[in-house]
Amino acid sequence: MDRAATAEKIAELIEPFNKKGITVTEATTFAGDLEWDSLTVMDFVAAIEDDFDIIISMNQQAEIETYGQLIDAVTKLQG
Amino acid sequence: MTDLFSKFDPLIEQRRALLAGGVEDPFNLVMERVISPTVAVCNGRETILLGTYNYMGMTFDPDVIASGKQALDDFGSGTTGSRVLNGTYAGHRACEEALKEFYGMDHAMVFSTGYQANLGIISTIAGKGDYIILDIDSHASIWDGCKMGDAEVVPFKHNDIEAMEKRLKRVPEGAGKLVVLEGVYSMLGDIAPLKEMIRIAKENGAMVLVDEAHSMGFIGPNGRGVAEDQGCLEDVDFVIGTFSKSVGTVGGFCVSNHPKFEIMRLVCRPYVFTASLPPSVVHTAATSIRKLMHAGNKRAHLWENSKTLHKGLRDKGFQLGTSEAQSAIIAVIMPDLERGAAMWEALLHEGLYVNLARPPATPAGMTLLRCSLCAEHSADQVQTIIGMFERAGKAVGII
Numbered sequence: 001m002d003r004a005a006t007a008e009k010i011a012e013l014i015e016p017f018n019k020k021g022i023t024v025t026e027a028t029t030f031a032g033d034l035e036w037d038s039l040t041v042m043d044f045v046a047a048i049e050d051d052f053d054i055i056i057s058m059n060q061q062a063e064i065e066t067y068g069q070l071i072d073a074v075t076k077l078q079g
Numbered sequence: 080m081t082d083l084f085s086k087f088d089p090l091i092e093q094r095r096a097l098l099a100g101g102v103e104d105p106f107n108l109v110m111e112r113v114i115s116p117t118v119a120v121c122n123g124r125e126t127i128l129l130g131t132y133n134y135m136g137m138t139f140d141p142d143v144i145a146s147g148k149q150a151l152d153d154f155g156s157g158t159t160g161s162r163v164l165n166g167t168y169a170g171h172r173a174c175e176e177a178l179k180e181f182y183g184m185d186h187a188m189v190f191s192t193g194y195q196a197n198l199g200i201i202s203t204i205a206g207k208g209d210y211i212i213l214d215i216d217s218h219a220s221i222w223d224g225c226k227m228g229d230a231e232v233v234p235f236k237h238n239d240i241e242a243m244e245k246r247l248k249r250v251p252e253g254a255g256k257l258v259v260l261e262g263v264y265s266m267l268g269d270i271a272p273l274k275e276m277i278r279i280a281k282e283n284g285a286m287v288l289v290d291e292a293h294s295m296g297f298i299g300p301n302g303r304g305v306a307e308d309q310g311c312l313e314d315v316d317f318v319i320g321t322f323s324k325s326v327g328t329v330g331g332f333c334v335s336n337h338p339k340f341e342i343m344r345l346v347c348r349p350y351v352f353t354a355s356l357p358p359s360v361v362h363t364a365a366t367s368i369r370k371l372m373h374a375g376n377k378r379a380h381l382w383e384n385s386k387t388l389h390k391g392l393r394d395k396g397f398q399l400g401t402s403e404a405q406s407a408i409i410a411v412i413m414p415d416l417e418r419g420a421a422m423w424e425a426l427l428h429e430g431l432y433v434n435l436a437r438p439p440a441t442p443a444g445m446t447l448l449r450c451s452l453c454a455e456h457s458a459d460q461v462q463t464i465i466g467m468f469e470r471a472g473k474a475v476g477i478i
Binding site: 037038039042043046049050053054055057058059060 | 210215225231232233234235236242245246249250439442443444
């Protein structure tokens with residue numbers, strides 16, 4: 001899946017987690033802008049992992065702060 | 080200059096607000112005198128202890144105390160050295176022999192605390208390029224062991240067998256895999272479906288480490304823990320445990336049948352670079368472990384206590400962490416931290432000590448009053464405790 005298709009899929013997956021209806025751009029941060037707690041992060045990561053059939057380890061998650069970085073990482077992890 | 084402490088400001092403010100309401104500080108209690116495994120004097124009040132990990136009540140066992148006193152006389156107050164230098168005394172070996180017999184395993188390694196056992200074993204065996212698959216509700220010492228090592232860390236939803244299996248199957252081919260589980264999860268007192276999880280872990284070529292800190296001495300026909308109870312102990316590669324719960328002193332250990340296990344003593348930094356346990360501690364531990372092998376009656380009484388308290392609190396209308404008693408921990412779920420602290424204080428005034436647990440130690444941001452039972456609690460004490468909960472719960476408006 002290329003970056004555009006990956007971005008489209010992730011946009012779909014993030015919707016049920018974006019309870020405050022915040023406008024998400026590539027620069028949106030998970031901790032700061034979306035104010036997600038660790039439990040929400042875990043559920044969201046699990047949803048992405050299951051949909052793309054990938055592992056995003058905690059080590060990799062530590063490098064992902066923005067929505068754009070997440071799309072980059074998932075695009076790359078699909079090989 | 081940036082004040083490095085400014086990151087703690089939110090917590091400082093939360094504490095200030097809580098204590099400004101006049102509530103007694105739940106995290107600053109002093110036990111002035113300890114009368115027995117189940118009774119102490121706190122703030123001048125005689126208090127029933129329902130928040131210790133003294134599950135088997137071994138802290139005042141006469142044989143345990145006698146062996147500790149003897150060791151003080153014979154070996155002195157401390158070893159002043161590492162296990163691999165001058166810090167291995169006869170007592171450390173006796174402790175490891177007792178553990179090997181207790182678990183029926185080939186190797187045992189005693190650490191200075193349970194925290195260090197997890198920290199040391201996990202960070203040492205899972206290295207760069209390896210994968211650790213672990214339950215998201217794992218104890219802090221497991222998480223810290225993961226952080227200290229260089230492995231890729233992959234958590235899965237609590238006790239979710241399918242989530243664990245999916246992640247195991249996604250690990251790149253050829254990579255080393257370690258699955259980390261706990262027998263009893265200490266916040267809610269729930270147990271893991273170890274048999275099924277370990278079967279799947281083995282099918283997928285993973286080694287398995289199980290932390291049995293809260294089950295040792297109590298759960299399983301011989302008190303070896305949840306894995307023994309579910310008939311899968313022989314498939315566990317590493318059991319981690321502690322002396323600071325059922326054994327009744329302090330220290331940690333790992334037991335294993337791995338043929339190369341002894342090399343851990345040279346490569347595991349939290350084992351090498353710290354002083355070994357004092358002689359009195361290892362002698363009390365060895366005596367206690369041997370007595371726990373034959374403690375079937377105490378185990379049965381502790382189960383009765385746990386089931387009675389669980390049913391009693393549920394019948395009074397409290398919301399509990401598990402639908403039935405699964406361990407010696409009964410977690411009472413509080414609506415929020417403020418009312419949790421108020422309830423904690425009301426119970427203390429009744430003469431009952433329980434543990435107040437709050438995030439980040441708890442799952443899902445919950446505030447819990449954690450009750451942990453002891454085999455030395457009498458049936459009468461358990462009824463008294465239920466009455467105290469009822470009065471405090473009504474006073475605070477929780478039931």
